[in-house]
Amino acid sequence: MSQKSEINDTQLRELLYQALETELGGEQVYKQALKCVINEDLQEEWEAYLEETRTHQKILRNVFEKLGLDSTVQSTGRDVVHHIGKSLVDSMRIALESGGRAAAELVAAECVVLAETKDHLNWELIGHVAEAARGDTARILKSAHDEIEDQEDHHLYHTRGFLRELWLDALGLPAVLPPPEEVKNVKTAIGASRAEHAREQLM
Ligand SMILES: [Fe+2]
């Protein structure tokens, strides 16, 4: 598609509210996940991702300011994102209180993957809007997207790799830890798929 499309401004604002709420919830998800983690490599990853998530909040607030939008506006979609984030934190708390640390670590990795799936989608969509938009909107969104794109790829693909390998380890099967996605510094969906297929060679 070479032709520029007409962006639905209301839906773009909705995407930005949800994106900010995802980053706010993400901070809480990482704080709780770090209370559950045992694997030291994963702990190091999540500590870095927590810091990056805080930076993403700042970048998004900056986007709101530059676009002349109020970042505190609530919407049903934003409410739902908030609710899901809170549920993820509660789920980890329950797992930690009643299942012990090893079980809680698996739950935490699942919760981070769920939170990061939404985070990754938001930024993927912001990237598409930046491509299709014109003028200031295009410039502002593109510069934010360029800054965080690689980090969101790491957050999702690397944590998903850890989740799979921690589960395999818990099942008593051979596991590759840190996962191939981490070792191969995967940055794309294709790379993640290749890393997963190459895991046998790393065992
Ligand atoms: Fe993020």
Ligand SMILES: [Fe+2]
């Ligand atoms: Fe993220």
